[in-house]
Amino acid sequence: MGGPTTHASAIERLQALIRIPTVSYADRDLIDPKPFEEFAEQLERNYPLLHQHLEKTIVRDHGMLFHWKGTAATRPVVLMAHIDVVPVEETDTWQHPAFGAEIHDGVLWGRGTLDDKGCLAGICEAVERLLGQGFTPEQDIWLSFGCDEEVMGQAAPAAVEILRERGVSPWFVLDEGGAVAYDAFPGVKPPLAVIGVTEKGITNVQLSVEGRGGHASMPTRMDTTARLARAILRLDSNPFPSSVPPPTIEMFRRIADHLPGPLRPILGPVLKNTDKLKPVLARALVAAGNESAAMTRTTTVVTTLSGSPANNVIASKATAGVNVRIMTGDTVAGVVERIASVINDDQVHVDVVESNEPSPLSPTDDDAFRLIEATINQTHPDAVPTPYVMMGATDSRFFTAICARVYRFAPFRMSKAQRESIHSFDERIGVDDWLEGVDFYQRLIEGIA
Structure with missing residues (x-):
């Protein structure tokens, strides 16, 4: 798959992209377009064959859609990634500069190494390598690179519309999401090797209470802030019911044979029959901690609060922002109805600010999923491929409108500490792990038939 010189050059190309601070903000006025323009120029310098042989369409200012014509177009494939990254906070204590792209002890440090320039560069590197070999894919391949994924922007929906207008119905879509x-x-x-086959819907709800307000020296019982606080406590004390969706059941079936020796004869049969023990498994996951509990149900958490602008003024309006991650099987309407029911106070208004339904379940008993599995087995033979429910949101959720097989998998080895560095500080990727990911993309493209 390439010698040391090729590998060194590939890493340098990734470093060049990491050094460009393509930071996106929900407030478009804060976005500096120059880094995005520089990124596009650097991408063309990095991968000249890709730009020479693939048709490029600009999407929503800085997004990119590339079309690689195959010998057939009956089962086209979309490979996705995004250009933008989240801001670097001044209080973050990075061991190495966030946009320095420095390598220390075989590890490349920098914002975007995992989320998501590692995937973008990995895809481009694989395409460039194959073009250099004179390779033509057996099916059309589309590369969709969004520019505002981190702020739930409009580039991905716009790319979907372009594909729809061109009559493209993808066989499958692969975006970031899971990992090794x-x-x-x-x-x-x-x-x-967790492959996201669905992702929770993200909905933001505002709770608000209005009143007369007044001077803090003459408080009344159950004023705006007290009523809002009671509503928050009721919501916090009444979590959504837990359940075990099909991807989680399949995940436990697959890991049953990989339990430690002493536990395997005890827990193995249980995990292989989780479909018959759903209530027990759901309770166990809830008891195991917040991360596993989130795998079983819709979650709500208050993320913003506002009230009076001064310490001596009773708030005339108090608000709380609630971030809701909606489990597959639930709906936005049903979730909002339950929130209002749990709060049980007509004076607390529940308003939907932004809503997204959970993504449909993509099939696992399917040739597309089996191709991803087989490719993982080739490039990461020690890993256990398994479907799972993604907690976060990706641009790929928009592609479910034109494709029934949407998967989320970044082909990189990640420790727990690395996963925790995403959207935080000290984001980094192993150099060899990234090169392994490039091999994954190359083999995947070669295997598309």
Whole structure:
């Protein structure tokens, strides 16, 4: 798959992209377009064959859609990634500069190494390598690179519309999301190559209470802030019911044979029959901690609060922002109805600010999923491929409108500490792990038939 010189050049190309601060903001006025323009120029310098042989369409200012014509177009494939990254906070204590792209002890440090320039550069590197070999894919391949994924922007929906207008119905779509994850499940030593087959819907709700307000020297019982606080406590004390969706059941079936020796004869049969023990498994996951509990249900958390502008003024309006991650099987309407029911106070208004339904379940008993599995087995033979429910949101959720097989998997080995660095500080990727990911993309493209 290429010698040391090729690998060194590939890493340099990734470093060049990491050094460009393509930061996106929800407030478009804060976005500096120059880094995005510089990124596009650097991408063309990095991958000249890609730009020479693939048709490029600009999407929403800085997004990109590339079309690689194959020998057939009956089952086109979309490979996705995004250009933008989240801001670097001044209080973050990075060991190495966030946009320095420095390599220390075989590890490349920088914002975007995992989320998501590692995937973008990996895809481009694989395409460039194959073009250099004179390779033509057996099916059309589309590369969709969004520019505002981190702020739930409009580039991905715009790319979907372009594909729809061109009559493209993808066989499958592959975006970021899962990873070759170490320490993903207690006691399981092999890394789990988790492939997202659905993702929770993200909805933001505002709770608000209005009143007369007044001077803080003459407080009244159950004023705006007290009523809002009671509503928040009721919501916090009444979590959504837990359940075990099909991807989680399949995940436990697959890890059953990889439990430590002493536990395997005890827990193995249980995990292989989780479909018959759903209530027990759901309770166990809830008891195991917040991360596993989130795998079983819709979650709500208050993320913003506002009230009076001064310490001596009773708020005339108090608000709380609630971030809701909606589990597959639930709906925005049903979730909002339950929130209002749990709060049980007509004076607390529940308003939907932004809503997204959970993504449909993509099939696992399917040739597309089996191709991804087989490719993982080739490039990461020690890993256990398994479907799972993604907690976060990706641009790929928009592609479910034109494709029934939407998967989320970044082909990189990640420790728990690395996964925690995403959207935080000290984001980094192993150099060899990234090169392994490039091999994954190359083999995947070669295997598309």
